[in-house]
């Protein structure tokens with residue numbers, strides 16, 4: 001079925017390739033394995049920060065990127081390896097991605113997504129890149145940055161930490 005093939009493609013590209021690539025770079029750079037330290041910046045999305053029915057698969061992959069990168073970047077590991085891991089959540093940005101055909105799980109959602117993408121404020125690539133440079137210059141390991149609607153990059157690590165404090169209530 002075509003939908004399964006597309007789904008597996010999105011998961012492979014956004015999760016499998018990102019995680020395996022990050023770990024490869026991490027192992028090359030970690031200073032406790034003869035590396036020199038360094039920075040990994042992984043790209044998530046605003047869809048990892050709220051729950052929308054429009055893109056469950058894509059949103060799931062971006063949540064995976066956020067959780068993987070935040071956990072890998074935790075201070076306990078960073079202090080040994082000197083590899084800083086930063087996560088960026090971009091809002092709608094004027095690239096080919098939003099101009100291409102978007103495959104949803106059905107036609108109704110596909111139409112709703114196209115309307116939503118047109119309605120959402122789109123930021124320029126320049127603004128997105130400027131935000132990424134800010135995160136690179138001042139982001140701590142494990143931090144999460146929101147870069148959206150042409151606004152300056154915002155460090156939202158405290159919000160993410162607060163959200164996980166709530167989510168972990170009662171787990172142990």
Ligand SMILES: NC(=O)c1ccc[n+]([C@@H]2O[C@H](COP(=O)([O-])OP(=O)(O)OC[C@H]3O[C@@H](n4cnc5c(N)ncnc54)[C@H](O)[C@@H]3O)[C@@H](O)[C@H]2O)c1
Nearest residue numbers: 013014043044045046089090091092093094095096097098
């Ligand atoms: N544009 C947005 O609104 C937006 C918002 C949030 C997050 N993002 C994320 O930003 C990242 C970059 O996307 P973009 O907006 O620049 O889109 P883009 O389409 O301009 O760039 C994507 C790039 O990925 C390459 N690519 C696609 N499949 C590949 C594969 N299998 N192997 C190797 N390369 C492959 C393409 O050739 C292209 O150069 C993506 O992770 C996307 O999810 C984009």
Ligand SMILES: CCCCC/C=C\C=C\[C@H](O)C/C=C\C/C=C\CCCC(=O)O
Nearest residue numbers: 045052053054058091092098102116117
């Ligand atoms: C790999 C194909 C996925 C294609 C996704 C297309 C664009 C996504 C870009 C960003 O990552 C997401 C940005 C914004 C999401 C836009 C609309 C969601 C509307 C949600 C809602 O109103 O419920």
